[in-house]
Amino acid sequence: MATILDVARAAGVSASSVSNFLNDRRDKMAPATRERIQAAIAELDYKPSQVALQLKTGKTATIGLLVPAVANPFFGAIAMAIQHAAQGRGYQVILCNTFRDPQRERQFAQDLMALGVRGIITGSSLLNPEHLSELVSRGLAIVAFEGDAAAAKPGIHVVTVDNLMATTLAVDHLVAQGHHRITYVTGPAQTAARVARLKGFRTAVERHGLSEEARVHEISLPQNQYGDDMIAELGVEAASVLAGQPQRPTALIAMNDLLAIGLAAGLRERGLSIPQDIAMVGIDDLFLARLMNPPMTSLRQPLSAMAEAAITCLLGSGETTATESLVFPPELIVRASTSRIPHLTVETLDSP
Incomplete structure (x- = not known):
């Protein structure tokens, strides 16, 4: 392995000059000197010793x-x-x-x-x-x-x-598609992201005058449990509950894509189709969202x-x-899970 002395010899400079270059102390270094050191580092494939760096700093x-x-x-x-x-x-x-x-x-x-x-x-x-x-x-x-x-x-x-904007955009999109009975499905609102997404949903629902029709379905977990490693399975269970409601929602917004994947699986088990029976929006836009059948509308995080x-x-x-x-x-990525069904009217969407 090349050493700092090898780099110095190849560049025709002192070892301290190479050290100054590596530690971003280059203000008083001539451009030609910097170029020679950079070229020597590249030619020798020099990698600074992390052990030496830690001992020093x-x-x-x-x-x-x-x-x-x-x-x-x-x-x-x-x-x-x-x-x-x-x-x-x-x-x-x-x-x-x-x-x-x-x-x-x-x-x-x-x-x-x-x-x-x-x-x-x-x-x-x-x-x-x-x-x-x-x-x-x-x-x-x-x-x-x-x-x-x-x-x-x-x-x-x-x-x-902007987690508040994520659910706001989701509600706006579904309302534009003719949905009124929209349910937001979330884990316990014990994190900053979940609290903001819940607030965004409620604010958007109120703005559209849907406070009587839209709902929040919060998955029950013990205190200080978040469900991160089992959220898809919890979505399957939540879908079974929602599908059995006397007046089930026509659209669901999931707090994240993994929960949405679980919800979709649970709906299929109950014989319901997306988007024909229930539209679906996720949040995060994981690569899995595009691979779902149908591909899922989601809010993309950059x-x-x-x-x-x-x-x-x-x-x-x-x-x-x-x-x-x-x-x-966030960016709304519209896919087939929220497609307007040609033969359905808004009145049909609002029927049980």
């Missing part, structure tokens, strides 16, 4: 990513986006599953700090991130992915999609842009004390 070029559970493909998609963005900046990612447990999340964060990690991204979306606040004062940079932008804590950046923003917040934390809250708009 106490830090490592590694970012911690704490997600509830990669059993949910959405968190797998987040992990892929974060890893791609981090590697583009020369950083690696350590992934931990927290199951939204504050104590487990704090322990992971402390363990990562002991390994030299100075920045973590958490996707737990907990309503109160106070369990991590003390670590900020110890030098840990934190980004809450899918957190509450309006309730950002000092030192904890927030990068999130994960790549959000991941880049999260990495930028982490790497810039040492340069500013300001806490950033970045909110990205």
